[in-house]
Amino acid sequence: MESFEVTENMLDGISHLVSEQAIKGETVLLNMGPQHPSTHGVLRLLLELDGEQVINCIPDIGFLHTGIEKNMEAKTYEKAAVMTDRLDYLNTVGNNLVYCLAIEKLIDLDVPPRAQALRVILVELQRIASHLVWLGTHALDLAAMSVFLYCFRERELILDILEMVGGQRMMATCIRPGGLWRDVPPAFDETVRYFLKVFPARIKEYEDMLTKNPLFLERTKKIGILSKEDAIRWGITGPILRASGVAHDLRKVKPYSGYEQYDFEIPTHTDSDTYARYLVRMEEMRQSLRIIQQALDTCPEGAVRSNDRKYVPPPRAEIGVSMEALIHHFKLWTEGFIPPKGAVYAAVESPRGELGVYLESDGSPKPYRVHWRTPSFVNLQVLPLLAKGHLVADLVALIGTVDVVLGDVDR
Secondary structure, eight states: OEEEOOOTTTTTTTTTTSOHHHHHTSSEEEEEOSSOGGGSSSOEEEEEEETTEEEEEEEEOOTTOOOHHHHHTTSOTTTTHHHHTTSSTTOHHHHHHHHHHHHHHHHTOOOOHHHHHHHHHHHHHHHHHHHHHHHHHHHHHTTOHHHHHHHHHHHHHHHHHHHHHHSSSSOOOOEETTEESSOOOTTHHHHHHHHHHHHHHHHHHHHHHHTTOHHHHHHHTTSSOOOHHHHHHTTOOTHHHHTTTOOOOHHHHSOOTTGGGSOOOOOOOSSOSHHHHHHHHHHHHHHHHHHHHHHHHHOOOSOSBOOOTTTSOOOHHHHTTOHHHHHHHHHHHHTOOOOOSEEEEEEEEETTEEEEEEEEEOSSSSOSEEEEEOHHHHHHTTHHHHHTTSBGGGHHHHHHHHTOOHHHHOO
């Protein structure tokens, strides 16, 4: 962290955000980041302090800006799908899913039942993996190193499953418009069931180390309280909103990909603090296990991608024996397909909240506009409200409780 003397030039553009005491030099302005390890990415926080107490906290974003939204508009619809993995890099499968849902809504493309079930399994595995990274890094920020090592041990099991399905541990783009890029391998069922068997005991291990740990309680209880009214006012979604007592989850409220057929609960809490958000996310992992178990047990046989050849390439097996299939594949990958003019919005429940895509077509093979509604960007806005009145040492817990991913913020 770096403190500095306030000058008139430095306050240009932010003078309305800091207090009169800061302008007079009665409080200290301090930079936290953008290289600080506890900011979980290149995030800069401009802190106004009175001693060790946070008077104001101003997030400064943009250090990781990639221009992905604009770059997606320069590619055909299917080719742009690979860029979705690079947004929230802890929810790559979920990013694939919401983008494909938007395309399928735009062109009215069907998705086979088997593909729907497999999508749910993969997305819920990804949710658990994301929560494991959150839990491990959140605990590490508060000096609990063992939890970090244990969480990444289990995350490896999930990444092995994702690699089995898509060929890559994190950014495989295995969900495509109309279904999946290919069926899962024979070992998929057995591997997922092994994870379902061992993971409940692992969750208990994490809870044994943290839930009643007096040091963890001291650092999280009554820290960063966000009332239900403030959460709704700021547009907060995901575990943060549910820890403030609002049972809102898009998988229940506006089901997609067949979620309406699965039995699961929405974990909520009313304490609205950092500890409540920990409890909600821990229970969410258990609910994800319930969903995966049901989807695996009821997963039907059949195709994993739509047979609509206007928008979907032919199976690879046909390319070597059919000239028509080869030409069709070539045209779709070089020219792309042409959707009707119009605009759609699709949203899913990501590990961090509502993840939405606005997709607009002008009747050409490339999208006219792609805009993402990312939960990290929206949820980060509430950090100044959470931090006000707390100590500088509490900031690492508050950044962790928001569970921000900077790739999700800077687009």
